[in-house]
Amino acid sequence: MLRKIFAKALGISSSPADSGVRGGKTTEFLWEWGPSTVRKLVFFLAFALAGVGLVAVPAPSAQAAPIAWSYFGTTGGTLVRVLDSTVQSDMTAQSVVFGGSKSSSSKNSTAAAEVGALASVGAIETTTSGNVSSLTGTTLRSWARTAHVSLLDGLITADAVETTITTTGRPDGSATSTANSRLANIKIAGIELPLNIPKNYQVTIPGIATVTMNYSLHGRIDELVGTIGWALGVHLLKARADYPAGAAVLINPVNQYLAESDPSNTATLAGNAYGTRVRADVGDEVKVVSDPTAHVGTPIGSSNGRTITNSTLSSRVSGLLTTGIIQSTTTSTKDAFGNAEIINTNRTAGLNVLNGLIKADAVKVTATSRLVSGTWTHSEKLELVNLVVAGQSIPIDVGPNTVINVADLGTVSINVQQASFNGLYRTGIIGVRIVLDTARAGLPVGAVVELGVANTYIAPPVAG
Numbered sequence: 001m002l003r004k005i006f007a008k009a010l011g012i013s014s015s016p017a018d019s020g021v022r023g024g025k026t027t028e029f030l031w032e033w034g035p036s037t038v039r040k041l042v043f044f045l046a047f048a049l050a051g052v053g054l055v056a057v058p059a060p061s062a063q064a065a066p067i068a069w070s071y072f073g074t075t076g077g078t079l080v081r082v083l084d085s086t087v088q089s090d091m092t093a094q095s096v097v098f099g100g101s102k103s104s105s106s107k108n109s110t111a112a113a114e115v116g117a118l119a120s121v122g123a124i125e126t127t128t129s130g131n132v133s134s135l136t137g138t139t140l141r142s143w144a145r146t147a148h149v150s151l152l153d154g155l156i157t158a159d160a161v162e163t164t165i166t167t168t169g170r171p172d173g174s175a176t177s178t179a180n181s182r183l184a185n186i187k188i189a190g191i192e193l194p195l196n197i198p199k200n201y202q203v204t205i206p207g208i209a210t211v212t213m214n215y216s217l218h219g220r221i222d223e224l225v226g227t228i229g230w231a232l233g234v235h236l237l238k239a240r241a242d243y244p245a246g247a248a249v250l251i252n253p254v255n256q257y258l259a260e261s262d263p264s265n266t267a268t269l270a271g272n273a274y275g276t277r278v279r280a281d282v283g284d285e286v287k288v289v290s291d292p293t294a295h296v297g298t299p300i301g302s303s304n305g306r307t308i309t310n311s312t313l314s315s316r317v318s319g320l321l322t323t324g325i326i327q328s329t330t331t332s333t334k335d336a337f338g339n340a341e342i343i344n345t346n347r348t349a350g351l352n353v354l355n356g357l358i359k360a361d362a363v364k365v366t367a368t369s370r371l372v373s374g375t376w377t378h379s380e381k382l383e384l385v386n387l388v389v390a391g392q393s394i395p396i397d398v399g400p401n402t403v404i405n406v407a408d409l410g411t412v413s414i415n416v417q418q419a420s421f422n423g424l425y426r427t428g429i430i431g432v433r434i435v436l437d438t439a440r441a442g443l444p445v446g447a448v449v450e451l452g453v454a455n456t457y458i459a460p461p462v463a464g
Contacts, residue, residue, distance in 0.1 A: 066134070066171035069258045072098040073167075075142040077124030079230075079253040080115050091253060092312070093124035094295060097140070105129040108291040111318065117241035118234070118249045122148030137170035144231070144252040151234055151249065155205060159185040161231035163252035165216060169225055175258060179216030181231035186213070210235045223260035230254065267340040267371060271298035271456040275326030275348040276315055280447040290317045294326035298342055298456065302332040314350075319441040321449065324350025328454075341370045342456040348431075351451060354440065357409065361385040363431040367454035371425060376458070380417040380429040387414070387432070410437040428455035 076091025092113040095106040107127040114120045126144045133139075142165045149158040165179040183197050188211060191203050201213045216229030231252035238245045274292035296310040311327040326348045334340035347364040362385040369378045380400070387394040390406045394414060402414045416430040431452025439445055 067137075067169065067173045067260055068101065069132075069138040069169040069260060070098075071130040071138055071140050071169075071256075071258050072096075073128045073130060073140040073142055073256045074254070075126040075128045075144050076253050077110065077126060077144060077146045077251070078113050078115060078119055078121060079250040080118060081248050093126050093144075093291070095126040095128040095291075096295070096297065097128045097130045098297070101132060103130060103132045110290070115249065115313065117153055118151065118243060118247070119251070120148075120150045121146050121251070134171070137168055138258060139166055139168040140227075140256040140258065141166045142254040142256060144254065146231070146251055149232065149251055151232070151251075152205075152209060152240065155189045155208065156211060156232070156234065157185075157187050158183050158232070161186075161251055163229065163231045163254060165227060165229050165254045165256060167218070167225060167227040167256040167258060169258040169260075173260070175220060175225040177216070177218035177227040177256075179218070179227065179229045179254075181214040181229070181252065183213060183231060186232075204237075207237060208240075209237055225258040227256040228254065266336055267334050267338050267461055268459040269298050269302055269332050269334060269340055269342055269457065270459075271330060271332075271342050271344050271367070271369075271454075272296065273328040273330060273344040273346040273365075273367075273454040275312075275323060275328065275346055275452065276317075276321065277450045277453070278317055278320065278443070278447065279450075280443050290315075292453075293323075294328045294346070296328040296330050296344075298330045298332050298344065302334045302340070303330060305331065305333050307331045317441075320443070321351070321353045321451075323348050323352070338374070338461045339372050340458050341368075342458065343368045344454040344456055346431075346452050346454050348452050351432075353434070353449065353451070354409070357406070358387075358389050358412065358432065358434070360387040360432075363387065363452040365429045365431045365452045365454045367427050367429050367456050369425060369427050369456035369458055371458050371460060374460070376421065376425045378419050378425070378427040378456075380419070380427060380454075382415040382429065382431055382452075384431075389414075408438050409434070409440065411435045423459070425458040425460070426456070429453070 074091065074094060074096045077093040079091050093108045093110040095108040097104045097106050109125045112122055113124060124146045129141045131139045145160060145162045147160045149161055161181060161183045163181040167175065167177045169175045186193060186197065188203060188205065197214045200215050202210065204210050212233040214231065215233055216227065218227040230250040234249045236243060236245050236247045272295060274295040276290065277292045278290040293315045294310045294312045296308055307329050309327065309329050311325065313325055315323045315326060328346045330344045332342045345364065345366045347362060349362045351360040351363060364383040366381040384394060384396050389404055389412050398414050400415050400417045404412045406412055413433040416433050419427040430450055434449040436443055436445055436447045
């Protein structure tokens, strides 16, 4: 049964976040996971599904030099997957980190989330960090707290669930993990549960679902170490509402991976795409009201030509905006000669901002960047379906960096494009960008709303 739950939960569907500017400084991207490591990651997941004795395995005792680790970690509030189906809702309130020689951290939150008849939860908070030390090694830490959990129309409830998972790779090549979830006032209809839920506890609601609690799995394949876990996992035994048998929903899903670094003189890649983001700048502080939705990041070592996808069924920021399906993709390649290509896209459907003041059936953006024999080319493309701004229909061929001033709202920029080189080839596009000049929907003057975003970054190889 757990194999089926893993099969729904462990697709490599999203990649590192924050591939841009954080705190006014360009983030250093050192995640050099090439094709061989990606293949081993896939093998690790297959190994996990097979349930073959995954435990912490020490590396060989003799090491010629201290081991350096690359890291990738994601933490979320909810995750829904349906195998061989388009129905899915990727991590809500997702926080993501990745890197190599530098520490980094990420956090996210949302007021509430709901996925059809499967899950309804209250406030979600997540944090993910990667801490690098020459003395103790590299540690990934994930923390998630989800309040007011109700699954399967109340068959499973909890006041709150809190998950903490860490994975550490040490300079001697060994690796360990710790994991625990606390489930406050957890109740499952018709089933008596222990006061303190043991690790990897499982029960079955007859004819309805299998439920796993306080779950984690840790293992190692060669130079790749991985830990996955969640507070609550539900696997449907029969169809429910719009979800077929086999659908899985996880609460507080965590994925953590460490890989022995594989330095390279090839180009370094980064980039991202997402559907919506809301920010409110007040003085010197930046308040993130709604973090990127359906966020996908470009692996620095490239995706080896694979298309990585992150999607969600809908998004809502109370009083401000709603959307339908959001889907982001990234596809990238690079070779040993310094050539590279990145194609990042986002498509957001059913946009409605401020009760129809701005609305669209769909907005799609594509950012493409290529470095071939030292020559860089790029393109930015916007595709619109019925975009309307303050009653004005916007043509599908609207020019780059079109600006509309809307009374009692602010500045609405459409098809915002930028491309630059300052040691780093960078290109990006924002479908619609709103800067408020009037306080609206609880946001202050100067708040920024982004709708449909894609960015790419290529750092050329260092000569010599």
